[in-house]
Amino acid sequence: MKPLAGVKVLDLSRVLAGPWCTQLLADLGADVIKIERPGEGDDTRHWGPPWAGEGEAEIAAYFLAANRGKRSAAIDFGKPEGAAVVRQLAGRADVVVENFKVGGLAKFGLDAATLRAAHSRLIVASITGFGQDGPYAARAGYDYIIQGMSGFMSVTGRPDGEPGGGPMRAGVAVVDLFTGMYTANAILAALVRRGVSGEGAHIDSALFDVSLAVLANQASNYLASGREPGRQGVGHPNLVPYQPFETADRPLIIAVGNDRQFAKLAELLGAPEWAGDPRFATNPARVSNRDLLIPMIEERLSKRDALEWSAQLDAAGIPAGPINGIGQALTDAQAVHRGMTRELGGYRMSGSPLRLDGERMESDMPPPRLGQHTDGVLAELGATRAEIDQWRSAGVIG
Missing domain, CATH: 3.30.1540.10 (formyl-coa transferase, domain 3)
Structure with a gap:
């Protein structure tokens, strides 16, 4: 049995930080239901090329990176009937993860305050660019912008005056990924606390906060010295060689x-x-x-x-x-031995790095097709075939 077996997660997030969080929870055994807009789905389904799969199974490789282990239910909660269905799903969940702008879910009755007022044991994790309060709370936050605003890019890249000198973003969306990891950790802590107190929680995760936190020794260097660390290219600020x-x-x-x-x-x-x-x-x-x-x-x-x-x-x-290329790294003897690439549902994917007692913590469910599990999810709520057909003809579900 995986550690989170029996834990139900309702995933209202899209793109990367939220889906990365919920994919980790799925790898650990949680039942994750991903709510997507009918006909469109998660933005990253369309972030190609490159594409993987063929025909109806064709999907952007980007989407594959963060969505294994989930069931997809295509429900339009912009419609009252759809919002009511999603609220029912939230009532059966242990955890809700969302990354809408602050206050963006209130008009659907899906905000943390409304959901937790009805279900005090519910854990709601809200992921935003700048947090639920403060002068920037209403702003949209994207990884690239946050890397710049947080100072991350000021210590990434070659120094001014060198060929290619100037600030650079990291080669992957590290702020999104770290935010997903921090949020998953907070959810696990909230689940443990709930086991003692019986109360859920509202988790407020901000990309900006996370990016400041993961400056780690660079932030500490500044706080200790009052001097900007600056960019050192491929060198290390505290160690030589x-x-x-x-x-x-x-x-x-x-x-x-x-x-x-x-x-x-x-x-x-x-x-x-x-x-x-x-x-x-x-x-x-x-x-x-x-x-x-x-x-x-x-x-x-x-x-x-x-x-x-x-x-x-x-x-x-x-x-x-x-310094390997990605192809060299993924086919390195150590990577092959550790099983760090795998095939799921005909898609080639990176593997999970988590192991407990020698068992890899990784879901065997491939990333879902849009709306692949809608009917099954609704049936679990007690919806009849006639109701499901009616909602589909009305455009409430896909």
Whole structure:
């Protein structure tokens, strides 16, 4: 039995942060019902190319990334009959996840206050750009904008003055993904608390808050020093050497985390005296003398191929690895051994990284077709065949 077996989740979210949260809950065993607009569905169903599948099963690859393990019910809650049905589903759920603008669900009677007034045990997670209050609460929030506003992009990319210098966004929507993870954690905590108190909760998740939180050491560096960390490209603000280096054939990342590892690296590079040099002997000294040390290391690494260096570094206990393309990473021997790609319903997908007692926490249900489970979900509410047909002809469901 998976940890969340028996937990029912009503998913009113779309795009990435909310669906990422509910996919994690589905992987852990929750029954997730995804409510989508008839004829349209989640925006990301149309975010292609690339596309996966054929015919009726064709779908944007983007959608596949965040929607396995869910049942899709196409219900238009903009219509009173549809809103009433979704409220019934909420009444049977343990958790509701939504990412509408603040107050956007109140006109349908689907806001947290209304739902929790009727069902005190219900946990409602609201995901917005800036939270339920504050001067920016009414604004829409998108990952890219939040990466900029939160300072994330100010520490991402090469420094000004270098070729390609300037702020950059991360290659994936990290703020959306982290928000989904934080929200899932909050839901799990609320479920545990409810088991003791009997009361549900309203979870207020904001992309902006999350992006500030995951600045982690960079925010701490600023709060401790009062200085903007700035962009260091592929380097690390607190550790040296901790970056890619050019070898005879391709770049190789070396990540030295302590002085002992640096001494081993110096010996391997044929320069054991570096470990006793006051300019390099300690990490603070190496950070201060970064511009002097890095070219010295790279000059020695350039004599051999990355594969040869990697084997020697590994044997010496010095963390190192290549910069792979995504195809190389997904077909790497370790990724294959750990089963980090899989096929579900004819779609090739990334796998879940979660394992409990050796069992992978991952749903075996492929991402659903739009409205694939509408009739079944309504039947569970007690709707008759005649009612379902009537709602479909009226455009309430798809």
